[in-house]
Amino acid sequence: xxxxxxxxxxxxxxxxxxxxxxxxxxxxxxxxxxxxxxxxxxxxxxxxxxxxxxxxxxxxxxxxxxxxxxxxxxxxxxxxxxxxxxxxxxxxxxxxxxxxxxxxxxxxxxxx
Amino acid sequence: xxxxxxxxxxxxxxxxxxxxxxxxxxxxxxxxxxxxxxxxxxxxxxxxxxxxxxxxxxxxxxxxxxxxxxxxxxxxxxxxxxxxxxxxxxxxxxxxxxxxxxxxxxxxxxx
Numbered sequence: 001x002x003x004x005x006x007x008x009x010x011x012x013x014x015x016x017x018x019x020x021x022x023x024x025x026x027x028x029x030x031x032x033x034x035x036x037x038x039x040x041x042x043x044x045x046x047x048x049x050x051x052x053x054x055x056x057x058x059x060x061x062x063x064x065x066x067x068x069x070x071x072x073x074x075x076x077x078x079x080x081x082x083x084x085x086x087x088x089x090x091x092x093x094x095x096x097x098x099x100x101x102x103x104x105x106x107x108x109x110x111x112x
Numbered sequence: 113x114x115x116x117x118x119x120x121x122x123x124x125x126x127x128x129x130x131x132x133x134x135x136x137x138x139x140x141x142x143x144x145x146x147x148x149x150x151x152x153x154x155x156x157x158x159x160x161x162x163x164x165x166x167x168x169x170x171x172x173x174x175x176x177x178x179x180x181x182x183x184x185x186x187x188x189x190x191x192x193x194x195x196x197x198x199x200x201x202x203x204x205x206x207x208x209x210x211x212x213x214x215x216x217x218x219x220x221x222x223x
Contacts, residue, residue, distance in 0.1 A: 033211070035213075042214075042215050042216060043155070045213075048209065055209070055210075091155075093155075098204065098209060100157035100160065101155070102157075103156070105154055106154055
């Protein structure tokens, strides 16, 4: 099993640009989570899906953030327009109901 | 909302010393999961505790769940440099699917 796959590993962009982060969960997992990690705020849950349906997006910071899961094997997190305060490591994780989370390697986003 | 605090935030020990991190919650925890994140890496699952007063061991690591299910601890005996990283506890908030992570304890081990 290849594990949770995220791309890109690193993203450097200028303020105002659109950023799209991608995630492929582990096959057979029915939950997918997007977390953001910063020194100041730790690991924050942004949104999670169950069977491709968004269940709780209360952690999404503002309307500039959106996430989709068009099918069981793919999800995106989009930031438009990006701002310097969005700089962080974004993790995608998947699980099978209440089982431990499997994290991807993360995308380190830098917005200048 | 639920807050899961960990103490200490940071600890620096010499190799061979013991280390303990504590996870405290203002509300009753449903179950506790512990994760380890190496520098530059991603969180990796270590163990899950479900029952009040439960104690589990993994080699030099001992995990405990408090009797009142409001706290948990991770104890490492005779630390090694491979133990370096940040240790997180996490709990399911409300529903059985939303995992909230604690603030984490960063462990540094030197020779």
